[in-house]
Amino acid sequence: MPTIATAAILHQRGGPFGIETVTLADPGPGQVLVKVHACGICFTDIGVQNYEQGTPLPHVLGHEGAGVVLATGPGVTRVAAGDRVVLSYASCGSCPRCSAAAPQYCASFMALNYSGLLPDGSVPMAGADGPVYGGFFGQSAFASHALAYERNTVKVDGDEPFSTLAPLGCGMQTGAGTVWNSLAPRAGQSLAVSGTGSVGLAALMAAVASGCGPVIAIDRNPERLALAASLGATHTILADGRDLSAAIRAIVPDGIDFLVDTTGVGPVIRAGLEALTARGQLAMLAVTPPGTEITINPNVLLGGRHLRGAVEGDADPQAFIPLMLARHRAGQFPHDRLVTTYRLAQINEAIAAMRQGSAIKPVLLMD
Ligand SMILES: [Zn+2]
Ligand SMILES: [Zn+2]
Numbered sequence: 001m002p003t004i005a006t007a008a009i010l011h012q013r014g015g016p017f018g019i020e021t022v023t024l025a026d027p028g029p030g031q032v033l034v035k036v037h038a039c040g041i042c043f044t045d046i047g048v049q050n051y052e053q054g055t056p057l058p059h060v061l062g063h064e065g066a067g068v069v070l071a072t073g074p075g076v077t078r079v080a081a082g083d084r085v086v087l088s089y090a091s092c093g094s095c096p097r098c099s100a101a102a103p104q105y106c107a108s109f110m111a112l113n114y115s116g117l118l119p120d121g122s123v124p125m126a127g128a129d130g131p132v133y134g135g136f137f138g139q140s141a142f143a144s145h146a147l148a149y150e151r152n153t154v155k156v157d158g159d160e161p162f163s164t165l166a167p168l169g170c171g172m173q174t175g176a177g178t179v180w181n182s183l184a185p186r187a188g189q190s191l192a193v194s195g196t197g198s199v200g201l202a203a204l205m206a207a208v209a210s211g212c213g214p215v216i217a218i219d220r221n222p223e224r225l226a227l228a229a230s231l232g233a234t235h236t237i238l239a240d241g242r243d244l245s246a247a248i249r250a251i252v253p254d255g256i257d258f259l260v261d262t263t264g265v266g267p268v269i270r271a272g273l274e275a276l277t278a279r280g281q282l283a284m285l286a287v288t289p290p291g292t293e294i295t296i297n298p299n300v301l302l303g304g305r306h307l308r309g310a311v312e313g314d315a316d317p318q319a320f321i322p323l324m325l326a327r328h329r330a331g332q333f334p335h336d337r338l339v340t341t342y343r344l345a346q347i348n349e350a351i352a353a354m355r356q357g358s359a360i361k362p363v364l365l366m367d
Helices: 043-050 109-113 162-169 171-183 198-209 222-230 244-251 266-274 298-303 317-329 344-356
Strands: 003-010 017-024 031-040 065-072 084-087 125-127 130-132 145-149 153-155 191-194 215-219 235-238 256-261 276-284 306-309 339-343 361-365
Touching: 003 125, 003 344, 017 145, 017 344, 031 084, 031 162, 043 344, 065 145, 065 162, 084 145, 084 162, 153 317, 162 171, 162 317, 162 339, 162 361, 171 198, 171 256, 171 276, 171 317, 191 198, 191 266, 198 215, 198 222, 198 256, 215 222, 215 244, 222 235, 235 244, 244 266, 256 266, 266 276, 266 298, 276 298, 339 344, 344 361
Parallel strands: 191 215, 191 256, 215 235, 256 276, 276 306, 339 361
Antiparallel strands: 003 017, 017 125, 031 065, 031 145, 031 361, 065 084, 084 153, 125 130
């Protein structure tokens, strides 16, 4: 029997979300119907709200869902009705990179996460005025119910609030995974984070948990820097137009071992690259608006330095979400300190707070 759900629908690029009723089909083979209890808002949602990126409208976004499994389609064995789950990004499971344990670089990533369609080409939802695109990141969780896949549905134990679980599906995974998986610093190595939003602060918490030092936070916002210090940053740099490379080298004269950039701002990345020690690595995580270009001094790379990107923290969610949760419980990853909750109907207010900087990780509650 089809499911009637309440969802936040984006009708117009750059416009607000409207709360409306949609109908979801029953879960097909490999699919999982989830009663969503909470969904975080990530800057990727805001990016798609404002830039096309291959996503047709009207569309239900939301890709940090957490809730309880209601029903499963044929062939699903990993989760069952009643399981508490976190939803993450979708991947095919059979392409060369999925087969090489790198599902974040799945050959079908765009089709499965951005196209608005199910793999069979059908439109997953119907609204009052016709078809509504969905399946965003294999979930579309700005809604009371979501159709996900067995592969991107991660069963969790314990009784943490869904508002604590939801952000593990993308933002926290992206920040923490970049440190724990992509860069893998040893204890005592230095790491800086430019941009202390939720992804940057997740990276910072992961670096602190890894025993890095110095751990440097860089941001334009003094309040964020104070929060970063309370989360374990040993040094903070206010980005007020000063020479960031010189400011980093004033702390680590030989240069920094690792820098995680979440700003996507050209001069910040250029300065970060120039602050790297020989063989240091800079990971860029921001999705930048179309047309963005950055310039670097290429001679900097001759020191064996690496400028690289990473998606979803190079993490396989089935393993990484339980790992983050375990470290959260051990007090090493207090990401719940970044969360501010809103009702689903307050989605536009929550996005405004995130853009303005007063909310770091807004999480929508569905009931
Ligand atoms: Zn794949
Ligand atoms: Zn995201």
